[in-house]
Structure formats: structure tokens, C-alpha cells
Amino acid sequence: MEGAKAIIESIEKHGTDRVFGHPGGAVLPLYEALRASGLVHVLTRTEQGAAHAASGYARMSGKPGVCIVTSGPGATNIITGIATAQADSVPLLVITGQVQRSRIGTDAFQEADITGASEPFTKHTYLVQDADELPRIMKEAFHIASTGRPGPVLIDIPVDIQKAEVKDSCDPQIHIRGYKPVFHGNRKQIKKAISAIEKSERPLVCAGGGILCSGARTPLNLFLQKTGIPVVHTLMGNSAIDGGLANSMGMIGSHGHLRAKQALRESDLLIIIGARISDRATAGGQIFESHKTIVHIDIDPAEVGKNIETQIPIVGDAGDVVMYLLKNMDPDRSWNWEPCRTPSEEPVPSKTRADKLDPAVLLHSVSKKADPDAIFTADVGLNQIWAARHIEMSGKRRFLTSGGLGTMGYGLPSAIGAKMAAPGRQVFAVMGDGGIQMSLGELGTLAESGEKVVILLLNNQYLGMVRELQDNAYGKECRHGVRFEKGPDFVKIAEAYGLRSAHACDMESFEKILHLSLAGKDSWLIDCKIDSKINSVRRF
The missing domain is CATH 3.40.50.970 (Thiamin diphosphate (ThDP)-binding fold, Pyr/PP domains)
Structure with missing residues (x-):
């Protein structure tokens, strides 16, 4: 089987029904295999647009979005889209064409070191040197992109590899040394969190985009309904909770709601779920760390406690941890406190200019x-x-x-x-x-x-x-x-x-x-x- 066909078959096996891309000379064999496949090709007008469209597709389908672009400027143009996906934990598989192997390093036409250029913005990169490695690399790439904290993976494929024969296209086993994402949160740590929550008088949940990445929206909303614990959200967690919940306090951060900020000030325990609490979310940070216990739940160990001091760190999938909380907390205990000094929120204006919209x-x-x-x-x-x-x-x-x-x-x-x-x-x-x-x-x-x-x-x-x-x-x-x-x-x-x-x-x-x-x-x-x-x- 030709390398290009093996690549397209791998994409089909992983359940993705379309790819977003912009073709060029270094991906001609891939596009020929794509033409003969059952995949839909979406021709975007820019390579960055391909990454963003694939991001929207991934976030709504739950599958990695797939992009194909050519070498050189095609590859460098997509870097901003890759970095955007990395920052928001969106699973992408980005396939870039490359000049043939014998010309790499010669400054050939439309040659660029895209694996080096994109390394800071990806979970992993591959430069394929052997066509027989394609089935393994494709399977690993999908696995890395969609497990742990999701993110983009880039595969740079020389044009001669795309034309080469793949001797064995069987389904390889995945064994990636050093990559073992933790899914189940440490039960001892979760029990510590439960104890702290049940002792607190004014607990508060902060929901981030990780809730949506893990598919934990339903269990989190059940948890909030059952316990009555007030909840705030980050910008990325805007649809992680049902805005119609009575205990929803709104968005935190530089442009957040005053009620949410006041809830942060008055809480004595903060449960952060799936949020890294960046500078835009903290808007200074003092109200996060003053006189309160912080429980931080995230699947990425590098994010737990990175930006604010955390007393109870929990590394694990948000859905798994929330379900454990839901099943093991005191069923008779509930919290329905509200901030007592809520400043006036921005009302929807009743009058607007005759010639302009509000x-x-x-x-x-x-x-x-x-x-x-x-x-x-x-x-x-x-x-x-x-x-x-x-x-x-x-x-x-x-x-x-x-x-x-x-x-x-x-x-x-x-x-x-x-x-x-x-x-x-x-x-x-x-x-x-x-x-x-x-x-x-x-x-x-x-x-x-x-x-x-x-x-x-x-x-x-x-x-x-x-x-x-x-x-x-x-x-x-x-x-x-x-x-x-x-x-x-x-x-x-x-x-x-x-x-x-x-x-x-x-x-x-x-x-x-x-x-x-x-x-x-x-x-x-x-x-x-x-x-x-x-x-x-x-x-x-």
C-alpha cells in the first residue's frame, strides 16, 4: 500500500469524516489518496483557517480535527492555528507535506523546519523518515492528541514517503514511553477534598474549559444541583455550566461579573475544576489566595498549583473526579449561600441611540x-x-x-x-x-x-x-x-x-x-x- 493511502485509511479508521486543508506540491500524493477516499475535504482559504475550522469541528464532535497543508509557507501559515489549539486544549492532527528526504537541509523550494518551528505549540511532533512507520505514527498521533490534556500533534511527511510502499499496514499496538496520562484522580486526595468541602461554610466551584474537554458538563451540573454550591466560570468555561442554575454567579476575571468576583472574595473554600487560572482569570490574584482553602482538579499535572498556591491538588479527569465527589459526599448536606454584598451589575439598557446599536x-x-x-x-x-x-x-x-x-x-x-x-x-x-x-x-x-x-x-x-x-x-x-x-x-x-x-x-x-x-x-x-x-x- 502506498504511504499516502495508509495515511488516509488511518484517518478513516479513527472516525473522522472530513479533513480541512489547503493543497500544494508537497502533498499531491496525499490529495490523490484523499480524492479516492470517502473523506470530505474542506478547502479553506488560508492554512490558519483550516486549523481554526478543524478546532471548531473537534470541540463539537469530540474527535480530533484533521488538517492537511503543504510544505514551507503552507506549514508556517498554520502555526498560529496550532498555537491557538494548544492554548485551549483542542485535539488536532496536523499533517504537513515536506520536501523529499534527500533535499531536507538544502534550502530546497518550500522547505521549512516545521517540526522545530512548531515544537513549542504542540503536544508532540513527528518527522517521518520510514514509510513503514506510518501506521504506528498515525495511531500514536491520534492517541496523544485526544488523551490526557488534549492538544495538537503535527506529522511532517516528506513527499517521497507519501509515494513509498508500506510493507505492513496492520493495526500496531501503542506503547509510548513516558506518556501515561493519569485519568483516575487519587482517591486519597479526593477524600481530603470531600472532608474540606463538608467542613466549609462557603464553598465555591470555579469551572473551566476542562469540563467541556472531558465531557463532564452533565455530572458537574448534577453535582451543583445536588449540593447547591455556588459556581463561577472562566471565559473558556462559559458553557461548562447551565447559566439558568440559581447558584450560577457568572464569569470571573478581568471582564467578569461583579457577583462572581464577590463570591470569590467571600468564599472560604475554592474548588477549581479544569482551569489553569491564568492572569486574565485572576485579574490580580489576591481574591483567590486570601484566607481560603483551594482544591485544584486538572488532568495536566503541570497546571495544578502553577499559578496559585493549592492546598489539595488532584490530578485526574474532571469527569472522573466530579463523579466520585457526587457519589461520596454527604447526601444530606447542601450549601445555598450567596454573596451578601453584591454590587450592581450592568443592566441591559432600555434606551439606545437611534442610529447605532447597543x-x-x-x-x-x-x-x-x-x-x-x-x-x-x-x-x-x-x-x-x-x-x-x-x-x-x-x-x-x-x-x-x-x-x-x-x-x-x-x-x-x-x-x-x-x-x-x-x-x-x-x-x-x-x-x-x-x-x-x-x-x-x-x-x-x-x-x-x-x-x-x-x-x-x-x-x-x-x-x-x-x-x-x-x-x-x-x-x-x-x-x-x-x-x-x-x-x-x-x-x-x-x-x-x-x-x-x-x-x-x-x-x-x-x-x-x-x-x-x-x-x-x-x-x-x-x-x-x-x-x-x-x-x-x-x-x-
């Missing part, structure tokens, strides 16, 4: 009309914070964004991938006018796919988050390099790709367009004219 009002309306299992992707910037704060993640809704690396341009291609993984669910892509200009070509990918995504373009003609940071750091008179003086007509661009599109500058027009977009089968881009003075969070 993102809080707009997204609140979308939230009320969207399906209970709708999927929302958010780009990076003000749109990300507005979406996280104003769209309720009740029911089975999911929220996908680039939380770790903060990669602009993520929202649109990830929405396409998410829709392909969950074709029966509504998908919304919340974008800013800065982020969408980094992935405009993926409108073509969306149009070709035939899938339906509603793009909510929150257009304030600024790099809004950077503008806000400049205002806070240097004053409004020192804004520089953040305004789009010559923004394009996004409606015309969308129409040029054959998509339906319209401008909205007030709630009456927006509601009509939203109704049309939800009623039909076509993708829509709604260019929403946003008041440029509105910041990420408004305090009253």
Missing part, C-alpha cells in the same frame, strides 16, 4: 430567540466579552472562542467547523470588524459548504479592545492606530460570495433581519452598526 441589547435579543442548543463562536476583542456576558448559556448551548492565545480571525472558520460537526444545530459567529477582516476569505468556504451560519458582525470601525486599553492606559486623546478610516462594505463582500446580508443600525431593523436569518436555510451576515463609545464592561 451590543448588550442586540445580544440579549439574540439570546432570547436562539435555540436552547445553539452554538456560539466568538472572535477576539470587545465582541468576545460582550458575547460572553450577554448571551445566556442555558440548556445545551455551547460557547467557543480563542481564550488562551486570543487569536483574532478565529470566530468565522471555527463556526464553519462547528456547524459541520453539529449540522442540526443553530450556529452563530459573533465577530468584530477587525477580526472578520483577518478571515474574510472564509466566507467563500462557508458559501461552498452549503452549511448555515449566522454571522453577527459587531461593527464599530475600531480595534475596540485595543482602543479601550489605550484609553485606560494613556487617555482618550492618545488613541493611535486603532480606527478603521476606510472600512469595506461587508454586505457587498458577503453578497459577492453568494451569501445573504444586510445592514442594521437600529433594533427595529435588526429584529427584522434576525427573524429572516433564523427562518431560512441560507447563511447570513448581519452588519450591525455599533456605538463606538461602548466599552467591554459598563459599571453603574
Whole structure:
């Protein structure tokens, strides 16, 4: 069997029904094998878009997303997408073409040391030197990407390896020295946690994105309902808990809810599950470590206690640990405390400008009309914070964004991938006018796919988050390099790709367009004219 065919067969064996890619000379044999296979190929307009689309697909399907790109610039272009997946623990299998083995190291046309360049951003990399190693490497790569803390694995495959014969394509056994992820949390440590929880008066759960990675959303919500323990979440954990729970306090961090921050201050025990508690989540860190016991549960031992001092560390799968807590805690004990000094939260404004939209009002309306299992992707910037704060993640809704690396341009291609993984669910892509200009070509990918995504373009003609940071750091008179003086007509661009599109500058027009977009089968881009003075969070 030819090496390229062995690669494609391995992808099919692992249950993935499509690959995202952009071809080139160094992957021609792979694309020929792909053409003859049953896999769907999604031609993205950029290699970075392939990684982001594969990320959306992986996060909604529970399977590793697969990308194929060519050597040289094709491989280097995908690095940002790989780093984005690594930061958010998304399983990807990235296959890059490489020049033939005899030319490696000669500065051949479109040669790049992609294994070296991508090493900091991957769980593991391979440079294939022997075609007979392909079955083992492919199986190991899928295993590494999807076990332990999920993440991207890159396989660099010279073009002559793709053409070479694989003598034995049998199913190899996996034995990776030094790679033995811990799944079951240490029972002694969990019992310590149970004892500490039952002794505490004001315990608090902090849910992170690891809840979603491990499929622990259902057991965690059962645990919260049974115990009544209040819960906060990180940005990445936005849909890890049912936002309709009475004991849900909201999002923590730099742009979090005041009620969540107050709950952190008043708690005497904090149970962190599947969150690394980075600088953006701590917003200073003092309220995490002052006078409280901290239980930190994570499958990655490197993250437990890394950023804050932890009294009870537990390494293990979030779902496994939560189920053990659920079964072994005192069934008659419950906690239903609330923060006693909750500052006033940002209300949804009752009045807005006649010629501009308020993102809080707009997204609140979308939230009320969207399906209970709708999927929302958010780009990076003000749109990300507005979406996280104003769209309720009740029911089975999911929220996908680039939380770790903060990669602009993520929202649109990830929405396409998410829709392909969950074709029966509504998908919304919340974008800013800065982020969408980094992935405009993926409108073509969306149009070709035939899938339906509603793009909510929150257009304030600024790099809004950077503008806000400049205002806070240097004053409004020192804004520089953040305004789009010559923004394009996004409606015309969308129409040029054959998509339906319209401008909205007030709630009456927006509601009509939203109704049309939800009623039909076509993708829509709604260019929403946003008041440029509105910041990420408004305090009253």
C-alpha cells in the first residue's frame, strides 16, 4: 500500500469524516489518496483557517480535527492555528507535506523546519523518515492528541514517503514511553477534598474549559444541583455550566461579573475544576489566595498549583473526579449561600441611540430567540466579552472562542467547523470588524459548504479592545492606530460570495433581519452598526 493511502485509511479508521486543508506540491500524493477516499475535504482559504475550522469541528464532535497543508509557507501559515489549539486544549492532527528526504537541509523550494518551528505549540511532533512507520505514527498521533490534556500533534511527511510502499499496514499496538496520562484522580486526595468541602461554610466551584474537554458538563451540573454550591466560570468555561442554575454567579476575571468576583472574595473554600487560572482569570490574584482553602482538579499535572498556591491538588479527569465527589459526599448536606454584598451589575439598557446599536441589547435579543442548543463562536476583542456576558448559556448551548492565545480571525472558520460537526444545530459567529477582516476569505468556504451560519458582525470601525486599553492606559486623546478610516462594505463582500446580508443600525431593523436569518436555510451576515463609545464592561 502506498504511504499516502495508509495515511488516509488511518484517518478513516479513527472516525473522522472530513479533513480541512489547503493543497500544494508537497502533498499531491496525499490529495490523490484523499480524492479516492470517502473523506470530505474542506478547502479553506488560508492554512490558519483550516486549523481554526478543524478546532471548531473537534470541540463539537469530540474527535480530533484533521488538517492537511503543504510544505514551507503552507506549514508556517498554520502555526498560529496550532498555537491557538494548544492554548485551549483542542485535539488536532496536523499533517504537513515536506520536501523529499534527500533535499531536507538544502534550502530546497518550500522547505521549512516545521517540526522545530512548531515544537513549542504542540503536544508532540513527528518527522517521518520510514514509510513503514506510518501506521504506528498515525495511531500514536491520534492517541496523544485526544488523551490526557488534549492538544495538537503535527506529522511532517516528506513527499517521497507519501509515494513509498508500506510493507505492513496492520493495526500496531501503542506503547509510548513516558506518556501515561493519569485519568483516575487519587482517591486519597479526593477524600481530603470531600472532608474540606463538608467542613466549609462557603464553598465555591470555579469551572473551566476542562469540563467541556472531558465531557463532564452533565455530572458537574448534577453535582451543583445536588449540593447547591455556588459556581463561577472562566471565559473558556462559559458553557461548562447551565447559566439558568440559581447558584450560577457568572464569569470571573478581568471582564467578569461583579457577583462572581464577590463570591470569590467571600468564599472560604475554592474548588477549581479544569482551569489553569491564568492572569486574565485572576485579574490580580489576591481574591483567590486570601484566607481560603483551594482544591485544584486538572488532568495536566503541570497546571495544578502553577499559578496559585493549592492546598489539595488532584490530578485526574474532571469527569472522573466530579463523579466520585457526587457519589461520596454527604447526601444530606447542601450549601445555598450567596454573596451578601453584591454590587450592581450592568443592566441591559432600555434606551439606545437611534442610529447605532447597543451590543448588550442586540445580544440579549439574540439570546432570547436562539435555540436552547445553539452554538456560539466568538472572535477576539470587545465582541468576545460582550458575547460572553450577554448571551445566556442555558440548556445545551455551547460557547467557543480563542481564550488562551486570543487569536483574532478565529470566530468565522471555527463556526464553519462547528456547524459541520453539529449540522442540526443553530450556529452563530459573533465577530468584530477587525477580526472578520483577518478571515474574510472564509466566507467563500462557508458559501461552498452549503452549511448555515449566522454571522453577527459587531461593527464599530475600531480595534475596540485595543482602543479601550489605550484609553485606560494613556487617555482618550492618545488613541493611535486603532480606527478603521476606510472600512469595506461587508454586505457587498458577503453578497459577492453568494451569501445573504444586510445592514442594521437600529433594533427595529435588526429584529427584522434576525427573524429572516433564523427562518431560512441560507447563511447570513448581519452588519450591525455599533456605538463606538461602548466599552467591554459598563459599571453603574
